[in-house]
Amino acid sequence: MKGNHKTTIRDVASKAGISVTTVSLILNGKGERFSEETKEKVHKAQTELDYYPDYYARGLVGQRTNSIGVVIPDIMNPFFASLGLSVEQAAIPKGYFPQIFSVNGFKENIDYFIEQFASGTQKGLILAAPGASKEIVDKLSTHNNVPMVLTDQADLNINDDRVLIDEEESGEKIAEYILSLGHKHVAFVIPEMLTMNLVKRFTGYEKAFEKYSLKIEKELIFKATFGPEGGVEAAHKIVQTNATAIIAINDDVAMGVYKGLNLLNKRIPEDYSVVGFDDISLNKYLTPSLTTMAQPINEIGEQVVRLLINRIKNPSSAKKTIILNTKLKIGDSTQELI
Amino acid sequence: MKGNHKTTIRDVASKAGISVTTVSLILNGKGERFSEETKEKVHKAQTELDYYPDYYARGLVGQRTNSIGVVIPDIMNPFFASLGLSVEQAAIPKGYFPQIFSVNGFKENIDYFIEQFASGTQKGLILAAPGASKEIVDKLSTHNNVPMVLTDQADLNINDDRVLIDEEESGEKIAEYILSLGHKHVAFVIPEMLTMNLVKRFTGYEKAFEKYSLKIEKELIFKATFGPEGGVEAAHKIVQTNATAIIAINDDVAMGVYKGLNLLNKRIPEDYSVVGFDDISLNKYLTPSLTTMAQPINEIGEQVVRLLINRIKNPSSAKKTIILNTKLKIGDSTQELI
């Protein structure tokens, strides 16, 4: 590139002594019909000039970028970071490049995403941000027709492609496990605001209690901020109750519970049995290892991508909901009540 | 949007009974000169048609998108996730939107990034991926003139804007702290391949040992994969040596060391003093709290963004290197050798 002039396809064409059309065709692998000699000339000119087609020009005319957006609520939450990674692993081999948008509580972010998506940047959208989703979904589905797949939410009204886990059953199973160990006074650490999927999960917890002819004790429900700091806080309150087990809404929170109990010189599982949800990879590095309900995160990534690509290629096909199985993973953080 | 026709600026213009130029100017906030009435008409037409300017068209002509790329090596590493967040927090208020690209060991990713950046998608680039950087930097700086800021690397040959910490001094200080506690046999957990910044850090370690007239013992250097799994592995080997302290290359690895020692029923700090590097936020939730060298992550984010914006606005200004201070953070994972 000489001076300030950006290298364009025209430069390549003139350097190769050939028309712009031909260059474009060859560079896009649609030039079977051209002679080997011509192709050679084009490729040579391209490398010599180090030419890269302009992203915007190409997007403008071709209407086909290969980037898909992944909206997650918080990049610091290992579950979502890991979901982002699993989407990446599923999408790249199929020729799509995920772009991760972390909302992180930024109002500006949501506006920006909407603008991006509405203005056609992404070929498709994966929404894993339960909070922000409604706004985005409303805005986008009414006007633009961006292909979308939802995950980690359970609002049944939404008629869209979705990859979910059975929240209720999962909640039930893990609570049941705790109860099967003989615990009767179980503390819960849940966020201030329950998103739809969490409401279901909670219903599951309740069902388990019913099975054991028990009731969840209102005064053992602790609302705390999502994330480990909430767990620490909650632990301080829990030790003042008669609880013997703690169900944290996710592993991230459970990690905070660990810390809180440690600070207060309580032992896990001797003093308190603790369970989480998600099975984030960090789990492996906790001591004692955490009993949790494992989400099939890689499979979620795969299915989400599969659904999205299908929707992109086949816009009018029927919407699908895929429910994946969770799995109880028993660690050393739980023990029978003595 | 009726039928399949995408709503364009021309639709808005004709609906408002006004020229395209006027609409564009007004929508871009450059329409002071127009009457309130006209502005009103434009905005009304815009909302009624739910018009969003096409991202590509705009990018093509304006050459000014407001998105900046942030390349990190691994989204699952809390330090980099957190760096991404801090960049976001610094950039958004200034009207820039960071897009995080996690390399995650994907060769395809690097190619894709280069293509993206070379084709002008991003207005600027923040490179925090020591490994991938060289390739990207080489490719981009020779040909395209993408404004770039580097961080988390210390290759002095690169003539670019950089935000660094003094790796050598930081390494020296933390090693010195360990030695000041009386430890003489210190194990190191470092990655297989040392990037430039880590080489410097290691030099710092050595300097501290020299001060104490000691030498780093070769057989106490353990090479392991980056990330917690490496820490676990290393711990298993370390317990078979006479080491009494462990210096992990970062907190992520230190977390693995914790787990490994726990598995082997070793106590921290009674049996082993352990230190890390970075001060990731997860640290707060480890027990015992980790002694580490804190990187000023928020400040790094701020400075990186400041430098980048300056470079974008002022392309020919002199390149700057900013060195930020780290801080020794003493936790409960270290104690005097008895």
Add this chain to the structure above:
DNA sequence: TCAAATCAGTAAACCGTTTTACTAAGCTTA
């Protein structure tokens, strides 16, 4: 009072690709 300046608005060029529809030359084939 008339030239100059301001005002409100617009036509048209341009950004760098892709793609459609065309052409001219050479080759079949009957």
Add this chain to the structure above:
DNA sequence: TAAGCTTAGTAAAACGGTTTACTGATTTGA
């Protein structure tokens, strides 16, 4: 040998904005 088909390549029209340079009407100023 002429009509038709390939072959190898191209000209020009999009795509949907932004921006420059212009215009005609009104106001100002001396």
